[in-house]
Amino acid sequence: MVRMSPAERREAIVVATLEVMQRQGIAATTVRDVAAVLGVSSGLIHHYYDSMDELVAVAFERAARADLEETVTAVAAGGDPLAQLRLFFDTYARSDTDSGMQLWLDAWAEAARRPALRRTSRRLNEEWQALLADVIAAGSGAGLLACADPGAAAWRVLSLLDGLALQLVAHGDVLTVAQADDWSRGAAERELGLAQGTLSPA
């Protein structure tokens, strides 16, 4: 019987839940599997989290927020808005195929049935959109690109990225990662009135 402080235990449970979610999918993640990963009794999980819906939402937020923070950090390193856009696509492309996107797919589908998860995925999607909208607005303000509605443009670019990533994850080789990357940068260039190639990888 390994006794941990509440903070440590809560953390360990989230990490274990994430591991199970990535391996089996959100819909198939069970209390017993999480407990087994920790070598712990299943009752303990409910001692720390009231319901499975809550735990799944917390674990999803952990993973999704880490990806978002990574992109935020990368974008912040860009000198001007165009360089920031380039870095945005660089970091996004890297996470396209790994288990992160499958998690998002699960989350969107499960959102209809899991209230806590729906709130979390929605909030994170809006943060992604706000990040991109800010960069576009800055570029527009600096006269580096042309965009009448940065918020709308951000939704369009993100939705295209999501739609392409979705095909990559769900259907394997119907598209290649290179095509998805290339096409989304090209669409963003057209969207923002940039010359072709402006957003090509650094």
Add this chain to the structure above:
Amino acid sequence: MVRMSPAERREAIVVATLEVMQRQGIAATTVRDVAAVLGVSSGLIHHYYDSMDELVAVAFERAARADLEETVTAVAAGGDPLAQLRLFFDTYARSDTDSGMQLWLDAWAEAARRPALRRTSRRLNEEWQALLADVIAAGSGAGLLACADPGAAAWRVLSLLDGLALQLVAHGDVLTVAQADDWSRGAAERELGLAQGTLSPA
């Protein structure tokens, strides 16, 4: 005990499965629920379909193909490729919010764990892409629009539509149907070198 011919019974089971899928989601669709809808024993379902994966894939194809055929028919009624594109968006927009798109979301997420469903959703996605690519190629051939790679353009337009519809279905009012419709037509106009407003609803 109502006795049906095999063809009728198979059909009735597919219809009932679809009803359950739309109400509860693909992941939560069970043999017993389907049997209950028909007022029939659960053993009967397995008499006609070897596994739940197979039955779910058949039922999904039924629903998805009906939507596709509807769009194919609508598009065929268009005089020239530009009118056909307009009709494409008209029919697509109508099905954006109903349960059809939630079904697609479920299918994409479940694809990772259900081989039969993955093959079906992939095939249907490719048919949607082919339909759109043909119209674009025709428009390009007739000099009505500018597109170097109709296949790629079709994937981009479809992915944007999917990405926007996904937000509508998963997160409710983060976007409006009108925005999704408007934005996707606008993006297609930019994609195909058309004047703004060319693809506005008929």
Add this chain to the structure above:
DNA sequence: CGGCTTGTTGGACGGCCGCGCAACAGCGGT
């Protein structure tokens, strides 16, 4: 050293799952 707080156990509860199978019953053909 003993008591008490509290992290942890382990199983019970009611319910659900996909699947398989022997027995039953409707119906067409003889």
Add this chain to the structure above:
DNA sequence: ACCGCTGTTGCGCGGCCGTCCAACAAGCCG
């Protein structure tokens, strides 16, 4: 009228689920 085919039942199998709770034990404090 009966027989055989086959559509259909009803239930059992082994297993899983989320949740709950009384009992146990580890470590801190007096």
